[in-house]
Amino acid sequence: MRTLRNLASGLALAAALALTGCAGGASPDTALTPDGPGSPTPVVDAPLAATTWTVTGVDGAPAPAGRARFTLAPDGGASGNLGCNRFTAPGGVTGPLLTLGPISSTRMACEGPVGDLERALSALLGGGPLTWKVEGETLTLTGSDGRKITAEAASAAE
Structure with a gap:
């Protein structure tokens, strides 16, 4: 008991x-x-490659929501949408530098804010080495002239 x-x-x-x-x-x-x-x-930084990045701003000005997206391949090449046209570009990553080769894109006529975004992104992405930095879910690409692209990592649902 x-x-x-x-x-x-x-x-x-x-x-x-x-x-x-x-x-x-x-x-x-x-x-x-x-x-x-x-x-x-702790916040884990999104990986530079194999992440779909949605452009949120160029030179501090907001980008039209969700229009421009790109993904960087492990070899540094890029592909995506510049806001109106799809694009691809060979590239490479060396340390903090991302260099994209000539950009090949479709040729739809793009006007207004989307056309302005596309022209700005084409100039920045194809304009020489960019310094890259990922903080959390935000990627910042900075050209040698100080111009910037900011992008957010797409969620798993996107």
């Missing part, structure tokens, strides 16, 4: 500890990290 009472007490204690552990679990934003419990989950 004493063994059954001890077993019942042990099971009750184990259940209470399990429930306490469930109630105090860490949320996804405060998971255990190398900085200790309760620290924010």
Whole structure:
């Protein structure tokens, strides 16, 4: 009888500890990290290659939403949409520099803000080496003249 009472007490204690552990679990934003419990989950930078990047701005001006997208291949080549026309370009990545070769694109006539975006992107992407930097989900490409393209990594649903 004493063994059954001890077993019942042990099971009750184990259940209470399990429930306490469930109630105090860490949320996804405060998971255990190398900085200790309760620290924010670190932001992981999106990879430069094999990510679809949606252009959000050129030289600080917002780009028409979702119109221009591109993906960089592991060898540094690029393909995508400049806002109106599809494009492809050979390229290479050496350290912080991305260099694209001649841009080949379809030839639809593009006017207005989309045409302006396309011309700006073509000039920047084809204008010589670009310094690249990824912070979280944001890519910044900077030309030697200081002009910039900003792009966001597309979500898995896009």
